Structure formats: structure tokens, C-alpha cells
Amino acid sequence: MAFSLSATCWRFSVPAIALALGLASCTPQTPSAPPSTSTGSSPAPASGGGATISISGAGATAPNPLYQRWFQEYNKQNPTVQISYDSVGSGAGVKRFLDQTVDFGASDAVLKPEERSKLPSARGSAIQVPTTGVFIVFAYNLDGVDNLKLSREAFCGIVDGSVKTWNDPKIVKDNAGVTLPNEPITFVHRSDGSGTTDIFTHHLVKACPNWKAGAGKTIEWSTGTGAKGNEGVSANIQQTKGAIGYTEYSYAKQIKLKTATLQNKAGTFVPPTPDAAAKALSGVTVPADYAVKVPDPEATDAYPIVSLTWMLLYEKPQDPAKAKALTEFLKWAYKDGKQYADELGYLPLPDELVTKVSGTLDTIKVAAK
Amino acid sequence: MATSTSRTAMPTQRSNSSRLLDKGFVWVTGAFAIGVGLVLLAIAYRVGTDSLPAIQRFGLGFLATTRWSVNDEVFGALTQIYGTLVTSFIALLIAVPIGIGVALFLSEDYLPPRIKQPIVFLIELLAAIPSVVYGLWGIFVLIPLLRPFGIWLNANFGWIPIFSTAPAGPGIYAAGIILSIMILPIIAAISRDALVAVPTEIRQAAYGLGATRWETIFQIILPAAFSGIVGGIMLALGRAMGETMAVTMVIGNSNSIDLSILSQGSTVSSLLANQFAEAGGLQVSSLMYAALILFGLTLVVNVLAELIVRRFSLKL
Numbered sequence: 001m002a003f004s005l006s007a008t009c010w011r012f013s014v015p016a017i018a019l020a021l022g023l024a025s026c027t028p029q030t031p032s033a034p035p036s037t038s039t040g041s042s043p044a045p046a047s048g049g050g051a052t053i054s055i056s057g058a059g060a061t062a063p064n065p066l067y068q069r070w071f072q073e074y075n076k077q078n079p080t081v082q083i084s085y086d087s088v089g090s091g092a093g094v095k096r097f098l099d100q101t102v103d104f105g106a107s108d109a110v111l112k113p114e115e116r117s118k119l120p121s122a123r124g125s126a127i128q129v130p131t132t133g134v135f136i137v138f139a140y141n142l143d144g145v146d147n148l149k150l151s152r153e154a155f156c157g158i159v160d161g162s163v164k165t166w167n168d169p170k171i172v173k174d175n176a177g178v179t180l181p182n183e184p185i186t187f188v189h190r191s192d193g194s195g196t197t198d199i200f201t202h203h204l205v206k207a208c209p210n211w212k213a214g215a216g217k218t219i220e221w222s223t224g225t226g227a228k229g230n231e232g233v234s235a236n237i238q239q240t241k242g243a244i245g246y247t248e249y250s251y252a253k254q255i256k257l258k259t260a261t262l263q264n265k266a267g268t269f270v271p272p273t274p275d276a277a278a279k280a281l282s283g284v285t286v287p288a289d290y291a292v293k294v295p296d297p298e299a300t301d302a303y304p305i306v307s308l309t310w311m312l313l314y315e316k317p318q319d320p321a322k323a324k325a326l327t328e329f330l331k332w333a334y335k336d337g338k339q340y341a342d343e344l345g346y347l348p349l350p351d352e353l354v355t356k357v358s359g360t361l362d363t364i365k366v367a368a369k
Numbered sequence: 370m371a372t373s374t375s376r377t378a379m380p381t382q383r384s385n386s387s388r389l390l391d392k393g394f395v396w397v398t399g400a401f402a403i404g405v406g407l408v409l410l411a412i413a414y415r416v417g418t419d420s421l422p423a424i425q426r427f428g429l430g431f432l433a434t435t436r437w438s439v440n441d442e443v444f445g446a447l448t449q450i451y452g453t454l455v456t457s458f459i460a461l462l463i464a465v466p467i468g469i470g471v472a473l474f475l476s477e478d479y480l481p482p483r484i485k486q487p488i489v490f491l492i493e494l495l496a497a498i499p500s501v502v503y504g505l506w507g508i509f510v511l512i513p514l515l516r517p518f519g520i521w522l523n524a525n526f527g528w529i530p531i532f533s534t535a536p537a538g539p540g541i542y543a544a545g546i547i548l549s550i551m552i553l554p555i556i557a558a559i560s561r562d563a564l565v566a567v568p569t570e571i572r573q574a575a576y577g578l579g580a581t582r583w584e585t586i587f588q589i590i591l592p593a594a595f596s597g598i599v600g601g602i603m604l605a606l607g608r609a610m611g612e613t614m615a616v617t618m619v620i621g622n623s624n625s626i627d628l629s630i631l632s633q634g635s636t637v638s639s640l641l642a643n644q645f646a647e648a649g650g651l652q653v654s655s656l657m658y659a660a661l662i663l664f665g666l667t668l669v670v671n672v673l674a675e676l677i678v679r680r681f682s683l684k685l
Contacts, residue, residue, distance in 0.1 A: 091646060091647035091648070091649065191622030191643045193646060214440040215440075218439040218644055218648075218652075219438075220440075220624065225621040225633050226623055226633070228642070228643060239538065
């Protein structure tokens with residue numbers, strides 16, 4: 001149980017205070033620009049020669065467990081490449097990417113046009129590539145109920161507060177043979193601004209006719225308890241009998257929470273498995289900026305709440321050597337990194353998407369100067 | 370050196386370097402003191418300027434409305450102000466009597482020093498625990514422990530408005546109790562120092578006039594140490610109002626005002642902790658506005674404390 005205690009970059013901290021407090025995360029990192037002596041570093045295990053390349057990134061929390069694992073495994077195979085990642089949240093990741101205080105950003109939401117325009121032209125355009133798919137589950141804590149099925153009207157009712165007890169007819173209807181207690185439902189949602197909430201509420205907008213709060217990273221919840229971070233939500237569910245909440249699948253998997261089977265657009269009840277979630281992503285048309293959105297997938301056997309998560313890269317990076325190492329890492333992640341995605345409960349990208357993304361990565365000016 | 374000679378010889382004996390050192394010391398310490406004040410002003414200035422858009426847009430209505438909608442860009446912080454005041458009040462309600470009691474017990478000679486010192490040490494150690502640890506402890510230990518009691522309170526005393534909702538786990542009561550534990554060492558340690566600092570002569574004079582220990586404590590020692598104790602309470606209140614992490618983890622973070630302390634709520638600090646990282650535009654200025662209000666609240670509390678001390682402290 002680790003709560004990420006990432007220091008937030010307070011905007012009112014004058015530089016002097018930032019220095020005094022040692023808020024390293026707030027001080028701009030001027031790339032030290034190591035002379036590109038290690039130009040020929042290949043993904044194959046380095047022979048120990050060449051300077052260490054330290055790459056830093058920041059952003060979304062949802063893919064953090066996977067990223068950390070990837071960086072760790074990649075570093076084992078390529079000891080000269082060290083990648084550190086600060087899971088400060090998608091919004092902060094985008095901000096740091098635009099401020100150029102990191103080598104890459106990561107976000108659960110695609111860049112908006114006005115965000116793209118903030119990147120100085122010296123860095124070229126912002127390149128946004130998907131890294132993995134995430135899906136969001138309803139995790140719950142209810143003794144004696146192992147395979148909860150939630151129809152659309154049932155989970156819509158839970159999130160807007162109109163379904164208040166576990167034995168509400170809307171829930172009972174689809175759970176024949178299960179004794180549901182007459183106990184209040186405690187809905188747990190995110191209290192901090194989050195990409196997970198963004199994905200989840202975009203689905204609600206499509207799936208729930210009575211949903212009025214809209215979609216976004218922070219919305220007005222009319223019911224429930226707010227908890228900070230995916231780990232906060234899962235901890236709250238774990239500790240509270242009768243609780244249900246949405247969290248990224250890998251977090252629920254990690255502490256073995258029970259997860260609900262959901263009804264999708266076609267009306268099928270689909271259990272939250274990586275296979276079912278992957279079906280939501282197959283066959284979708286991919287725009288040039290990879291802004292694939294599947295708020296409510298059509299496929300009959302697709303799990304309904306699925307999204308991609310993205311890494312943000314500079315077309316003309318300040319430090320080509322770092323950028324080269326980073327693109328090599330990403331290519332490794334799409335191929336050899338798949339096993340870790342499977343293991344942790346993330347969705348590896350479909351092959352045709354990987355081919356396309358590799359082409360995009362080659363457009364990054366890694367050998368400039 | 371005999372005092373008589375040194376007194377007369379002093380002006381000529383002091384070397385220039387010693388005098389320079391003296392002056393330098395005054396300047397350096399003065400600069401530190403002013404520097405701290407400047408840092409505060411710099412923060413207040415930045416918070417103030419950043420909150421201007423929200424102040425212009427919402428004015429004082431910000432203090433009286435509860436809607437916090439990022440999508441519609443409508444912000445009001447009444448829920449958070451209410452939550453801050455209520456949680457801090459609960460924390461003081463619990464921590465002040467216990468803290469002063471502990472301080473009295475440890476400043477009197479009830480225990481031999483060999484036993485007393487470790488207890489003093491343990492209480493002060495409470496202040497060194499990181500707040501995220503308090504938060505985790507709150508989620509995994511305190512809330513499961515309190516919830517049955519809360520349900521019982523609601524079932525039997527639900528007609529009292531402050532117990533009128535069934536607890537869902539996290540809530541204002543949990544935040545208040547966590548805060549009380551966090552501020553207890555501050556109150557206990559500072560009060561104890563204040564009590565110990567009461568001159569022995571006063572105590573002996575009271576005994577000499579035939580006062581019992583009970584009378585001495587309540588009519589002589591406590592009033593004599595009053596300003597120190599109030600100072601400690603105010604420091605503690607400042608901590609309680611500004612506490613972020615632990616409160617965020619146990620308060621439930623819901624944007625609604627309910628008289629019931631068993632319901633979820635939100636404080637200004639928890640709002641900032643939750644939303645700052647992902648905020649943009651008017652939301653940032655609104656968060657800054659909320660921070661400015663917290664500044665204001667703290668200022669008011671401190672001024673009140675100063676007034677109380679002036680009004681009631683025993684003139685020695």
C-alpha cells in the first residue's frame with residue numbers, strides 16, 4: 001500500500017522558496033546535454049561502456065505500475081539507460097511536458113489543441129503515442145457476493161445516488177440466486193482531478209441517460225465518498241463493507257478486490273478481463289494523433305470502460321541522445337514489454353497499432369546536430 | 370575577572386572585532402527574522418495575485434456558496450470553510466482538555482522523573498510522525514474502529530442533528546479525531562513548558578497561604594501559565610486548519626454541508642491537495658482564493674488568541 005506523495009509544484013512558490021525547500025520537482029531541469037558519445041547504443045545489453053543516460057518523465061497515475069515495471073526491466077537489460085517517472089497525474093504531466101522540465105510526459109487524456117500550441121516551435125510539434133490500454137472496473141466489497149452483475153441502469157443509479165441499497169430491484173434483477181443485503185451502498189469516487197475519472201465519466205455520459213454532471217477530470221459528484229488516487233479508492237473499498245467504486249483494473253487486481261460484471265452497449269454482460277477489454281480497442285479507426293476514444297464500444301463482447309493512455313514526446317528534443325534512448329525503450333516496450341502488461345492487467349496495443357506508432361517514433365529528430 | 374574591575378574597564382577593553390561581531394550578530398539575526406516575514410508576505414502576495422480572477426468573478430459570494438463545478442466554472446468554498454472550522458473545533462474539543470491534563474500531570478511531581486521523562490518523550494514523539502502515516506492509520510485502523518460506534522450513535526441519538534446520518538466510513542468525525550491526535554503533542558508540550566516555567570515562589574506562596582494542591586493548580590498555576598497555554602493551543606489550531614494529507618485521506622472529500630459530523634465533508638486544505646495538481650484556468654484562481662481564505666482564517670484566529678491572552682492573563 002503505497003500512497004504517492006508526489007510534491008505538487010505550487011505555483012505561488014517564488015523561486016527563492018522553491019530553492020530553500022529543495023522542491024526539486026519544481027526546479028526546471030536544464031538538460032545537461034551529454035555529448036552524444038553513446039550514439040550507437042542498441043537495445044541489446046550494453047557492454048558497460050558509454051555514459052549513463054538518465055531520462056525523466058512525469059504524468060498519469062493509472063499506468064504508473066506498468067511504467068515502473070517497464071523502466072525497471074529495461075534498466076536490467078540496458079544498465080546505461082535509467083528512466084525515472086513521477087506519477088503526478090495527467091494534468092501535471094502535460095504541464096511539465098509543455099514547460100519542458102521533463103524528457104517525456106504521460107497523460108490519460110489526449111492533448112487539446114490549445115495545449116499543443118503552447119509548446120515552443122523549437123521543440124517541433126508534440127508527438128503523442130499510446131503506450132498501453134487501461135480499463136476501469138467497478139470494485140466492490142460485499143460479503144457473500146462474488147459475481148456481481150450490474151446492468152446499465154443499475155450502475156448509473158449507483159453513481160448518481162438514485163440506487164441507495166444493495167437490494168434495490170435494479171441490482172437484484174440481474175443477480176438471480178444471489179442474496180443481496182438490505183444495506184446502504186457507499187459509492188467511492190476520486191477526490192483528486194484524474195484521468196481515470198475522465199475516462200469513467202465519458203462512459204457515463206454515453207451510457208446513462210440521466211447523467212447530468214458531465215465528464216471531466218473533476219466533476220460534481222452528488223453522492224459518495226471521495227478518496228485520493230486509485231490507491232485511495234481501492235483502500236477505501238477494501239476497508240468499507242458495502243462499498244463500491246471505480247478504479248483502474250490493475251489497482252483492484254493488486255489488492256484482490258472483487259470486480260463487477262458490466263452490461264455493455266450491445267446489452268451483453270461482460271466480466272472485466274483484459275481479453276474482453278482488448279476487444280474494445282480492436283478494429284477502431286486510429287487518427288493521426290492516436291486520439292482513439294472508445295467511450296462506449298460497439299462490439300458485442302467488449303468490456304465497456306476502456307481507454308488508451310499516452311506518452312508525450314518532443315518532435316525536436318533538446319537532447320537527441322536521450323530521445324534516441326527513449327524511442328528505443330518504447331519499441332522494446334511494445335514488443336518485449338507486452339508480458340509485463342499482461343501480468344499487471346494492462347492491455348498491450350494491437351499489432352497494427354504498434355506498427356503505426358513505430359513509424360511515428362521514427363519521425364523524432366533523434367540524430368540532429 | 371572581578372566584577373568591579375571589569376565593569377569599569379569594559380568600554381576600553383572590548384576590541385573592535387568583538388564589537389563588530391556583536392553588530393554582525395544583530396544584523397544577521399535581524400535579517401533572518403525579517404526574511405521569514407518577507408517569505409510569508411511573498412507567499413501571500415502570490416496567492417493574492419493568482420486568486421484575483423476568481424475574486425473578480427465570484428466576489429464574496431465565494432464564501433457563501435457551495436457549488437464547486439469545474440465543468441461549469443462555478444466555484445464556492447462554503448463547504449470547505451465549514452469543514453475546516455468544524456474539524457478544527459472537534460480536534461480542539463478533544464485535544465485541549467487532554468493536552469492540558471497531560472501537561473499538568475507531567476509538570477507536577479506525581480511521578481518520579483525516571484518514569485516521567487520517557488512519557489514526556491513519547492508524547493513529543495507523536496509530533497514527529499508524518500501526516501501520511503496518520504492518514505493510513507486512520508483508514509486502516511481508526512475508521513474501522515470508529516464506524517460501529519458511529520452507527521450506534523446514529524441509531525440511538527440520530528435525533529440530534531450532529532449524529533443524523535449513518536457513517537459511511539470516512540467523515541468529519543474521523544478527520545476531527547485524527548487531527549486531535551496530531552495536535553495533542555503540541556498542546557501538551559507547550560502547556561507543560563508554560564506550567565513548568567511558573568516560578569516556584571508563587572506555588573510556595575500559595576501553599577504558605579494554606580491553599581490545597583487542587584486550589585493551587587486551578588487558581589494559581591493554570592492562570593499564571595495561561596498565555597503560554599493559549600499560545601500552544603493557537604499553534605495547534607494552526608496545524609489543524611492547515612493539515613492536508615491526513616485529513617484528505619479520512620474526511621471523505623464530498624462537497625456537501627451536513628450538520629451531522631458523521632457525514633463526509635471537505636476542508637480548504639484537502640480541497641487544495643485534491644485538485645491543485647490537475648487544475649487549470651479559473652479553477653486554479655479559485656483554489657488560490659480558497660487558500661487566501663485559509664490565510665485569513667488563521668490570521669483571525671491568531672488575533673483572537675492575542676486578545677484573549679491580553680484580556681485574561683494573570684499580571685505577574
